[in-house]
Amino acid sequence: MPTAPKLIAGFCLLIVAFLVSGMIIANGEEGKNYGSFTYVNMGLGVVCGWWIMGKRAGRGWTSAINNGLTGMAALVFWGLFVQGVNEMLRLAMRHRYDGPFEALISIFKIGVEYGQQLIAPEILWTLIIGAILTGLATEEAARRWR
Template sequence: MPDAARLVAAICLAIVAFIVSGQIVPLMPESTDFGYFLYVNIILGAVVGWTVMGPRAGRGVVSAINNGLTGMLVFVLWGLFIQGANEMVRLAMRNRYDGPFEAIVAIFEIGAEYGLIMLVPVVIGTLIAGGVLAGLATEVAWRKWR
């Protein structure tokens, strides 16, 4: 059921996804082709905000902070998985893998490599602050527009 909390959560996480994606681009090698990286992350942020954070609003301030941090963690994990799968498909088209199991394992290896690239204080700080603010904004929206 659509409500203001879901909408605010989706918008907030999409904004945080936009900001963090912009911070990650300079951390990658110069030869990286980002393609739809920004758009995929923004849509993923909106979907996670709508489905994960929105329904859990209305339980208090501490729960709102936890909700925001949980939403941000889910966003990061799904983002690493999707971007890893995208890179695996690109490499699979070049016949890099011997079999399907090796390709599936590569998704997690590539996602782990991308996760290590993200371990920069600025990115981590933005994710934490963005998650907390998104959780609080979702809670305010739930209280104001029930």
């Protein structure tokens, strides 16, 4: 059922996903085609905010910060996984793998490689501050619109 905290959490994570995706593209490889990278991450932000953060709102301010950090961790995990699957499928269509298990293992290797791009200080700070602000905004929405 749609509620204000779910909407606010999804919208806030959408904004953070947009900002971080832009930072990753700016820090990434020169001339690389990122395709729908930003849009996929923004969609994942809405889904993680709606399903993970929205239903946990209304439990207090400390829980709100923890909720924001949990939602952001879920967004990062699913973002790395989905982008890893996308890259694996792109490479599989070019016959880069000898078998299906090698392709499945490469999803996690690609995810770790993409995760190394998140270690840049400006990206880490954006994720942490975005998580805290998202958690607090979701909590405020839960208190204001019951």
